[in-house]
Amino acid sequence: MARGKPRALSLGPGYLYLATLGAAEPMDLTTPWAAVDPAWTGLGYTNEGSEFTYELSSEPVEVAEELDPIAIALTGRNLGLNFALAEVTATNLRVAMNGGTITIGTGVVTFEPPELGQETNVKLGFESEDHSERWIYRQCLSQGQIGIPRRKGAEKALINCEFLMTKPEGLTPFKAMLEHPRRA
Numbered sequence: 717m718a719r720g721k722p723r724a725l726s727l728g729p730g731y732l733y734l735a736t737l738g739a740a741e742p743m744d745l746t747t748p749w750a751a752v753d754p755a756w757t758g759l760g761y762t763n764e765g766s767e768f769t770y771e772l773s774s775e776p777v778e779v780a781e782e783l784d785p786i787a788i789a790l791t792g793r794n795l796g797l798n799f800a801l802a803e804v805t806a807t808n809l810r811v812a813m814n815g816g817t818i819t820i821g822t823g824v825v826t827f828e829p830p831e832l833g834q835e836t837n838v839k840l841g842f843e844s845e846d847h848s849e850r851w852i853y854r855q856c857l858s859q860g861q862i863g864i865p866r867r868k869g870a871e872k873a874l875i876n877c878e879f880l881m882t883k884p885e886g887l888t889p890f891k892a893m894l895e896h897p898r899r900a
Contacts, residue, residue, distance in 0.1 A: 729765030732799065733758055733841035734811055737884070741852050742841070749841060756841065759811060760803035763874050766842055768851075769796040795881040797840060797853055800874040804864060811838065812862045812877045840879065855884045 739755035749756035773792040776785030801808045806818040806825045814835035819826040830836070840853040856879040866873045 729762055730842050730844040731758065732760070732762060732766065732801070733843070735839040735841065737837055737839055737855060739839055741839075742850055745847060745850060749843075757807070759801060759808055760805075761801075763800035763802045763872070766797060766799035769794070769798065771796075797856065797879045797881065798877065800876045802872055802874055804873045804875055808875055809862075809864075812858050812875050814838075814858050837882070853879070853881055855882045856880070857882070 733749050734757050735753060735755040740753035742749060742752045749758070771794040772790065773794075774788050774790050777787040777789050778785050801812070806820075806827050809827055810816045810818060813829045814837075815830035817828045817830075819828075835857060837855045837857050840856050842851040842853075843849070858877055859880050860878045862875065862877070864873050864875055
């Protein structure tokens with residue numbers, strides 16, 4: 717008989733939140749994000765949840781006297797967060813493009829991306845749909861191509877986002893999952 721931990725399973729999508737760097741972070745699973753710090757803004761639903769990625773780079777250390785490498789040297793790592801925003805708003809477009817200016821007129825919204833080199837890092841938060849876990853990603857910058865496919869019929873438009881994370885000074889790259897008491 718298998719002896720896993722069924723309550724440790726993480727299933728399904730969740731909700732995304734955004735804050736400026738330096739915003740206070742939730743320390744529990746029940747306090748609303750905006751009550752923790754008014755800088756937290758809900759980005760809304762994702763199409764199918766989010767995906768955290770971790771890539772470690774290495775290379776062999778070779779010496780002339782040995783045929784095989786004598787060690788493996790770690791040369792770098794990449795941390796990423798990918799998701800597709802299901803709510804196409806000017807605010808979410810600004811998140812996907814690392815800043816910019818939104819101007820709202822009579823029925824018209826104008827968006828200008830940031831000047832090259834003026835992009836801003838943000839703090840992202842994730843809360844599972846069942847509210848049993850929260851993740852904090854402390855310093856994120858969107859990278860890659862942004863596309864908003866628009867199709868006819870009931871298919872929704874999405875903003876596909878791929879963020880890379882960097883380590884804030886004196887902090888770890890991301891905060892570990894906060895455990896819900898029932899999952900311990």
